[in-house]
Amino acid sequence: MSVQERKQRERAERERLIVATARELAERQGWEAVTTRRLAESIEYSQPVLYSHFRGKREIIGAVALQGAAEMAAAVRAATSAADGPRARVSALARAYLDFAARNPAVYDALFQLDGGLAYAQEDTPEPLKDAFAALLETLEEVAGDGVPPGRYTEVFWAALHGLATLTRAGRLLPEDAEARVELLVDRLAMV
Structure with missing residues (x-):
């Protein structure tokens, strides 16, 4: 392994550490507790090292959001692939989505409430966000109903x-x- 490859690997590992530490801190204490100073202390690097990876908290939130989008897409796909029939898949999708949001509140906030500097529903939307939407669309397009764009x-x-x-x-x-609300949503909106 060349020196450059080793440095790239170490940089990627530091970046993963920063994102994981930010996520853990946010899940435990909320996003208000996530500061560059606290992150630098937690990962035992200086703030300039942290800034060499991310320009600030906004980009860190964006990185957590992208990681969360990939995890949510995987959770939805796993749940829907195990279900039998369109209604069961839609119900599994709803439960997987709501379970993800409940188990990962800080990640959910990074995805949908906080400004992580990410473009949504645009040409330059990052792939993990597009894929999270695609994970929903894959199941929901089969129940959209006649004349409704999926x-x-x-x-x-x-x-x-x-x-x-x-x-x-x-x-x-x-x-x-909670369960009755999910069933109502599925019954009223899933045209099966």
Whole structure:
């Protein structure tokens, strides 16, 4: 291995460490606790080293969001591939999405609430974000209904899931009705 390859590998490892540490800190204490100073202390590197990887917290949030998008896409695909039939796949998708949001609140915030400097629904949208949407579309396009563009249907279904995830986390919805809400959403929107 050349010196340059070793340096590239070490740089990539530092970057993974920064992102993992930011994510862990955000999940434990919230994004307010994630500062470049605290990150530098946690990873035992100087702040200039941290800035050599990311220009600031915004880019770190973006990196966490991209990692989270890939994980969410994998979780949705795993859940839907194990389900039998269109309705069961849509139901599995909804549960996987809501479970991901509940288990990873800081990552979910990085994806959908915070400014990570990422472009959504544009030509320059990063691949992990496009793939997360594609993971939803793959299942939802089969139940979109006649005359409804699958992409638009997916946006509406996703918006409903996002609303459920956000309102549940904020304590605005009764937890004991969570399952009934998912069933209602699937029954009303999934044209099977």
